[in-house]
Amino acid sequence: xxxxxxxxxxxxxxxxxxxxxxxxxxxxxxxxxxxxxxxxxxxxxxxxxxxxxxxxxxxxxxxxxxxxxxxxxxxxxxxxxxxxxxxxxxxxxxxxxxxxxxxxxxxxxxxxxxxxxxxxxxxxxxxxxxxxxxxxxxxxxxxxxxxxxxxxxxxxxxxxxxxxxxxxxxxxxxxxxxxxxxxxxxxxxxxxxxxxxxxxxxxxxxxxxxxxxxxxxxxxxxxxxxxxxxxxxxxxxxxxxxxxxxxxxxxxxxxxxxxxxxxxxxxxxxxxxxxxxxxxxxxxxxxxxxxxxxx
Amino acid sequence: xxxxxxxxxxxxxxxxxxxxxxxxxxxxxxxxxxxxxxxxxxxxxxxxxxxxxxxxxxxxxxxxxxxxxxxxxxxxxxxxxxxxxxxxxxxxxxxxxxxxxxxxxxxxxxxxxxxxxxxxxxxxxxxxxxxxxxxxxxxxxxxxxxxxxxxxxxxxxxxxxxxxxxxxxxxxxxxxxxxxxxxxxxxxxxxxxxxxxxxxxxxxxxxxxxxxxxxxxxxxxxxxxxxxxxxxxxxxxxxxxxxxxxxxxxxxxxxxxxxxxxxxxxxxxxxxxxxxxxxxxxxxxxxxxxxxxxx
Numbered sequence: 001x002x003x004x005x006x007x008x009x010x011x012x013x014x015x016x017x018x019x020x021x022x023x024x025x026x027x028x029x030x031x032x033x034x035x036x037x038x039x040x041x042x043x044x045x046x047x048x049x050x051x052x053x054x055x056x057x058x059x060x061x062x063x064x065x066x067x068x069x070x071x072x073x074x075x076x077x078x079x080x081x082x083x084x085x086x087x088x089x090x091x092x093x094x095x096x097x098x099x100x101x102x103x104x105x106x107x108x109x110x111x112x113x114x115x116x117x118x119x120x121x122x123x124x125x126x127x128x129x130x131x132x133x134x135x136x137x138x139x140x141x142x143x144x145x146x147x148x149x150x151x152x153x154x155x156x157x158x159x160x161x162x163x164x165x166x167x168x169x170x171x172x173x174x175x176x177x178x179x180x181x182x183x184x185x186x187x188x189x190x191x192x193x194x195x196x197x198x199x200x201x202x203x204x205x206x207x208x209x210x211x212x213x214x215x216x217x218x219x220x221x222x223x224x225x226x227x228x229x230x231x232x233x234x235x236x237x238x239x240x241x242x243x244x245x246x247x248x249x250x251x252x253x254x255x256x257x258x259x260x261x262x263x264x265x266x267x268x269x270x271x272x273x274x275x276x277x278x279x280x281x282x283x284x285x286x287x288x289x290x291x292x293x294x295x
Numbered sequence: 296x297x298x299x300x301x302x303x304x305x306x307x308x309x310x311x312x313x314x315x316x317x318x319x320x321x322x323x324x325x326x327x328x329x330x331x332x333x334x335x336x337x338x339x340x341x342x343x344x345x346x347x348x349x350x351x352x353x354x355x356x357x358x359x360x361x362x363x364x365x366x367x368x369x370x371x372x373x374x375x376x377x378x379x380x381x382x383x384x385x386x387x388x389x390x391x392x393x394x395x396x397x398x399x400x401x402x403x404x405x406x407x408x409x410x411x412x413x414x415x416x417x418x419x420x421x422x423x424x425x426x427x428x429x430x431x432x433x434x435x436x437x438x439x440x441x442x443x444x445x446x447x448x449x450x451x452x453x454x455x456x457x458x459x460x461x462x463x464x465x466x467x468x469x470x471x472x473x474x475x476x477x478x479x480x481x482x483x484x485x486x487x488x489x490x491x492x493x494x495x496x497x498x499x500x501x502x503x504x505x506x507x508x509x510x511x512x513x514x515x516x517x518x519x520x521x522x523x524x525x526x527x528x529x530x531x532x533x534x535x536x537x538x539x540x541x542x543x544x545x546x547x548x549x550x551x552x553x554x555x556x557x558x559x560x561x562x563x564x565x566x567x568x569x570x571x572x573x574x575x576x577x578x579x580x581x582x583x584x585x586x587x588x589x590x
Contacts (some may be wrong), residue, residue, distance in 0.1 A: 088521055092387065092492060093412050113491045114517050117388050118413025120490025194559075196408045197387060201499040204523045222409050226383055228499045228526055231435025256381075 001176040005268045006038035008050055009284035012061050013167025014081040014219045014261035014277040019060045024135055024292055025060040031245030033172055035285040044173040044181040045083055052079075052101040052153045052183045055169040058222075059137045062167040064099060067135050067187025070194045075135045077187055077261035078200035082209040084180035084267075090201035092117035097125050098133035101185045104201075106130075115201050136160065142263040147191055168200065170207070170216030172265045180265060182207050182214035182230075199224040213237040213245075213267055219260030227258055246272035297473040301333035302564045304579035305346055307356050309514045309572040314355045319587055321353040321425035329468055330580040338475040340378055340400070340467040347374075347396040347478045350464040354432045357462040359530025362430050362482025364439040365489045370430045372482055373412075374399040377504040379475035381561075385496035387412035392420050393428035395478045398456060399496075401425075410496050423578035433461035442486055463466060463495065465502070465511030467560045477502050477509035477525075484516065494519040500524030506534040506560055510539075514555030514572055522553055532561045541567035 010030050012023045030114040034051035038044065056064025067075035067243045068118030079100035083138035090106025092115055094100055103125045109118050110154040116124050126132070167184040186200040206221075208215050208230035215237075222267035232252060236245035242264055253260050254276055261275030263282055273282055273293075304547040305325050329346035333339065344503045344585045351359025364368035374395035375385035384403020387410055389395050398420045402411050411419050421427070464482040480496040493516030494500035503510050503525035510525040510532075517526075527547060531540035537559055548555050549571055556570030558577055566590070568577055 035537070049337060086521055093415070111488055111491075114519065114520050115492035116488065116490040118490055118494045120488070122339070124488065124490065149358075193406055193408060193411065193419065193445070195411040195413055195419065196406075197410035197412045197496070198408075201492070201502070201522060203497055204526070205497070209392050222407065225500060226381055228523065229501070233524055 003012035003256060004174060004176050004178045004269055005287060006035065006036045006173065006175050007265055007284065007286045008047060008051065008171065008173040008273065009259065009263045009265060009271060009282065010055065010171040010283045011248040011263045011272065011280060011282040012169055013218065014275050014280040015062065016165030020077050022060050025189060026055060026061060027088050027281060028292060030054040030289065031283045031290065032080065032173065033286050034171065038173060038175050041176065044175040044179050047173050047175065048081065048181040048183045049101055049105055051171040052074065052185050053099045055097050055100065056185055060138060061169045062187040063169045065135050065137060066140065069136065069140055069186065070192045070196065072194050074194065075187060078196065078198055079185040080201050080207045081105050081108060081181065081183040084209045084211055084214060086210060088114050088203045091113045091121045092197045093199040094121045096122055096132050096134065097130055101183055103130060112272060117197065128146050151191065152171045152207045168218040170218060170263060172214040172263055174265050178267060180207045180209050180214040182216050184216050206230060206235050210234055213242060213264055213269065214283050215262060215264035217260055217262045221260065223256065223258035224260055227256055229253060229260060229262065233262055233264055234273065237264065242270040242272035246274035249274055252276045254271040277290055299473045299564055300582060301330065301451065301467060301469050301470050302579065302581045303329045303333060303342060303346065303466065303468040303558055303576065304558045304560060304566060304568065305350065305466040305509065306513060306556065306558045306575060306577040308403050308465055309570050310462035311576040311585055317355050318507065318576045319348055320578060321356060323585065323587060325466065326578045326580050329466065333468060333470050336471065339470040339474050342468045342470065343376065343476040343478045344396055344400055345370050346466040347464065347480050348394045349419040351396065351480055353392050354434060356462045357482040358480040360430050360432060361435065363485040365483065365487050367489050367492065369489065370482060371489065373493055375481040375496050375502045376403060376476065376478040377498055378398050379504045379506055379509060381505060383409050383411045383498045386416045387492045387496040387498055389416045389493065390426050390463065391417055391427050392477045398425060411490065423483060436441055446486065463513040465503065465513060465558060467509040467511055467558055469560050469564050473522045473562060475504050475509040477504045477511050479511050497514065499523045501525060503529050505529055506562065508537060508559055510557055510559035512555055512557045515553065518551065518553035522550060522551055524555060524557065527559055528559055528567065532559065537561040537565040537567035541569035545569045545571055
C-alpha cells in the first residue's frame with residue numbers, strides 16, 4: 001500500500017473572464033472540501049465527485065446549475081469521471097439533474113456501459129433515485145435571450161465571439177494510496193445545436209486517467225475531442241513529469257490552433273496546469289498549501 | 296498531388312458466426328462498389344460512405360437495418376466518419392433513419408460540432424432532408440423476443456452470452472490522392488440499456504484517421520472506448536507498417552482482455568486486419584484483387 005501525500009486541483013474553465021472573485025471563491029471552497037476528505041482518508045473518487053458537485057452548484061461556472069443553454073434554451077449537460085484503474089463513466093446531453101457528475105459515477109459503478117445519453121440517461125438517473133431539478137437560472141435565461149437577440153440581428157451587426165462562452169469545470173486528485181481520479185462536468189457552448197455532445201463524455205478527450213496520471217481538459221470541446229488532448233497529456237506524463245508534459249501538450253495544441261486549458265496530476269503527485277486561452281482559473285492544494293490563479 | 300493506388304477494406308463485425316455466406320456476399324458487394332468509385336476518381340470519403348450504406352442495408356449486419364434492439368426493443372444506433380485531415384462527424388443513439396453514416400457525414404460537413412445525440416440528432420437528420428425509416432426487421436424483433444424470454448427465466452437457466460451478439464460494420468479506404476477515410480456504423484449490443492453510447496461516436500475509439508492512416512474497430516465497445524484502440528493503432532502505424540501495427544495493437548488488447556477486431560490502411564496503402572475474437576469477417580481490394588476472409 002503506497003503512502004502518498006494527497007493533492008487536489010480544480011479548474012473553472014478556460015473561457016469567460018467574468019466574476020473573477022466568485023470564481024476564485026468557488027474553486028477554493030471545492031478544493032478545501034475535497035482536500036479535507038482526502039486528508040481524512042477518502043478515496044480520490046469520493047473527493048473528486050464531491051468537489052465537482054460543489055462547483056456544479058455555483059452558478060457562475062458553466063456546469064450543473066450554471067450550464068449554458070443551447071439554441072432552444074435547454075441546458076443539455078455532459079459529465080464524466082475516470083479513475084487510474086481505467087474505470088470510466090459518463091453522461092451525455094443529460095437534462096433535469098442537479099449534479100451530472102453523480103449520474104456519471106452511477107453509470108461507471110452500476111452499469112456494464114461507459115456512456116448513457118439523452119432522455120434515457122435522465123430515466124436512468126431517476127431509477128437510481130436522483131431527483132428532478134431544473135438547472136436554468138434567471139441569469140442564464142437572460143444571457144440566452146440577449147444572445148438570441150444578437151443572433152437575430154446578426155445580418156446587421158458583428159456576431160459576439162461565441163467561443164468566449166465555453167468552459168467546463170474539472171477536478172483531479174490523488175489520494176494517499178496513489179489512486180488518481182479525474183472528473184469533468186460541462187454545460188456546453190452557448191447557442192450550440194440541440195443534441196451536441198462535446199469532449200466531456202469521451203475518455204481521452206475531456207477526461208482521462210491511467211496509472212501514469214489523471215487529466216482534465218477545458219476549452220473548445222470539438223478541438224479537444226478531435227485531438228484527444230487528455231490522452232495525449234497522459235501519454236506525455238508517462239515519460240516526463242507533469243509540468244513538462246503540460247508544456248508538451250500545449251505545444252501540440254498550439255500547432256493545431258486548439259484553444260484549451262488542461263489540469264493534471266501525475267503518479268508522483270506533481271501538477272500540470274497549462275492553457276493557451278486568454279483566461280483560465282484554477283486552484284490546487286499540495287502539502288497543505290493552497291495555490292490559486294485566475295485569468 | 297500524390298498518385299496512389301486505391302485500396303478499400305470492410306469488416307462485418309467481430310461477433311456472430313451466423314450467415315457466413317450472406318456476410319461474405321455483403322462485404323464483397325460493398326467493397327466492389329467502393330472500389331469502383333475509387334477507381335473512377337471518387338474521394339475515399341464518398342466511397343466509404345457509399346460502402347457503409349450498402350452494409351447498413353444488409354439486415355444480417357449489426358448496423359442500420361440490422362441493428363440490435365436495446366432492452367426496450369428500440370434500435371438506437373451510433374455511426375461515425377473521420378478523414379485523414381482530422382475531420383470527424385458522428386451521431387449517437389439515433390433512431391428512425393435508414394443510413395446513420397449519412398447523418399454522421401452531415402454532422403461533419405454541415406455543423407460546427409463533431410457529435411449529435413439522441414432525439415435532436417433525429418431532428419437534425421430531418422432538417423437535412425433525411426426521411427424517416429423504421430429499422431426494426433421482423434428477424435430482429437423475433438431475436439429480441441426470444442432474448443427477452445431468456446432474460447425473464449434467467450433465474451433458472453444460464454444466460455446466453457450476450458457478448459456474442461455485438462458487432463459493427465466498418466470501412467476504411469485510401470483514394471488516389473492518398474486521402475484516407477474511416478467509417479463505422481453500429482447497432483449496439485443486444486439488450487443494452489436504453490441510451491447506451493458505445494465506442495463508435497468517439498474519435499480514437501471505434502474510428503480514427505490521421506495522416507498516418509485510418510482505422511476501424513469492432514468488438515466489445517466499452518473496452519475499445521476505454522482503451523482508445525483505434526487511436527493506439529494509428530499511433531503504431533506512425534512508426535511501423537500497418538500489419539506490424541496490427542500485431543502490436545492486438546498484443547495490447549490481449550493484455551487488457553479486450554475482445555476486438557481492427558481493420559486499417561496506412562498512408563502507403565498497406566493493410567491491417569487483426570482480431571482476437573472467435574470470428575471476424577472482412578474483405579479488401581488492393582491492386583484490383585479481392586481478398587475475403589470469414590470464419
